[in-house]
Amino acid sequence: MNESMVEWAWRAGKTELAVELPRRWAHSQGVAGRAAGLGCVLGEDADLLVAAATLHDVGYAPRLAVTGFHPLDGARFLRDEHGADARLVRLVANHSFALLEAEERGLRELLEAEFPLLEEPLLVDALVYCDMTTTPDGERTTARDRVAEILGRYGVDSVVGRFIRRAAPEIFAAVERVEAALASQPR
Template sequence: MLVPGWAERIAEQELAASLPRRWAHSQGVARQAERLAPALGPDAALLAGAAVLHDVGYAPRLATTGFHPLDGARFLRDSHGVDDRLTRLVANHSFALLEAEERGLRPLLELEFPLSEDQVLVDSLVYCDMTTTPDGSPTTSRQRVAEIVGRYGGDSIVGRFIRRAEPLIRAAVARTEERAAAAGVQPR
């Protein structure tokens, strides 16, 4: 298992009891990261940690701004002293800057957690998140976006954000699938 034990413990502690479905999703995202590991080399464990922790900011006790990428990254940084690369991945997962913009939080997110410059890791985390259902099963990015719009509503902040992000999500998923195939990895 590539997921660092400490990362899994933190995610489980914060999500399993209060948000079991979110915990199932996080575990599924981590499984997707493990499938990609051979294509990532030394960054595989970093991706696995970000995958299991990406939604930790949904935990009710951590939701101070109501924007889970920012709340989760702050918690990891401030309470656990987590590595800067990992906190930036959590803060910016799945094109969070676009949702932050919808919420009026983009300048704050960019200031505290500048977007990671490692496109392979950013794409890989998008892939893992956007090809995993809320229950932790594999899906396509198209089905995942449709599910999110259906759950939140097309006119909600999340619905507007995810529709804006959809072309970027599909491109990141395609790049990740190409990298995985070139490395001989079948991610799903």
């Protein structure tokens, strides 16, 4: 029996995060749960989104944290250790406007060169939506509350704080686009 992409992602994410970073794993599970509800707007890419949602923070795993920038570390792990689907790897590398954080860290050119942004706006927005409407504990929240929580946790003047303030308008716009796509679906 062949393992599905979603099953594999769940196993890989759990292996890397559940024991050492249980809160991060709870967040990842919540993000994946949000993604599972977007099949109606993503069609054949629904499983890809769920897999990316499950693995989007895998780069936080201590053994994978080479650069300290989790989107890059996670994408490299998926590509190099697992030979994962290229679209999946690029989604993880670029989730939630990671290019802006990469710029704050002096890694933008490297991230863009290794993992170009997918030219699939709804898929990219959907991962932003799932990540930015899920708390660190895996519960649902609003994008505005999530951004405020991130600022409170990291501090306004930290690298992450500077990034999230720059990214906030883009995050809110992406969430609004996904909510509009969901609202346009027949009931």
